[in-house]
Amino acid sequence: MNKLFVLTGPAGVGKSTISLKIAESLEKSVLIEGDDIYHLVKGGYIPPWLPNKQFPLFWDNCLSIISNSLQNGYDVVFNYILNKNDVKNIKDKFPDAEIKFIVLLVDEKTVMERDKLRPLDCQMGKRALVLLKKM
């Protein structure tokens, strides 16, 4: 049985870095950056923090890629900012998979420092702190 690693945590906590390290440590693996899947939409793109109807397609795509990868014999590493309901949906969708959920947390100062290291158009500012408190 192939493994599914699901990483979550606030922006700036290091999800991408750690996901890549996990994926590279596996013999056959697929890395799904949730942000990249969300950004597949170009015409009519709506940022994820605004009320929007992009999420059904986002989840269809993430779950399809996870499913295809497991069926083709790959382990999967998936990361995104998830809520309780998202976690439940993933568990329900893959009842037979060996899923490891990993929640990353960090202090407020580090989150803000890391946010400043991003390209200007990717910085989240105080929204990064709001997300940290929600987790």
Add this chain to the structure above:
Amino acid sequence: MNKLFVLTGPAGVGKSTISLKIAESLEKSVLIEGDDIYHLVKGGYIPPWLPNKQFPLFWDNCLSIISNSLQNGYDVVFNYILNKNDVKNIKDKFPDAEIKFIVLLVDEKTVMERDKLRPLDCQMGKRALVLLKKM
């Protein structure tokens, strides 16, 4: 009925640039860079020009994302270096879709000049010319 644009042509011909322009010109659209989908594999990654078993997963993922996007009401722009069989598979998979196939071609000199503008680890060298001649 939503539209599916399929762009192909040799490396360095401008598939990504033109795909983005088409996608941005559409009201609701998804852009699928075939290369990005191919690179989802991290552990055990094999370059596409070597004999490898990564293509079944690649096509499962591309076709799933196209299908999900059309079903969610998005137009789709997809690009990759395709052969005749790939084109047939796409047509067979979406018999009811309005598909526009676009083949981009350019002269050898331009292909090599554009290749040199890529980041070093993305340059293809003479393989870019081999691909151009195949088209």
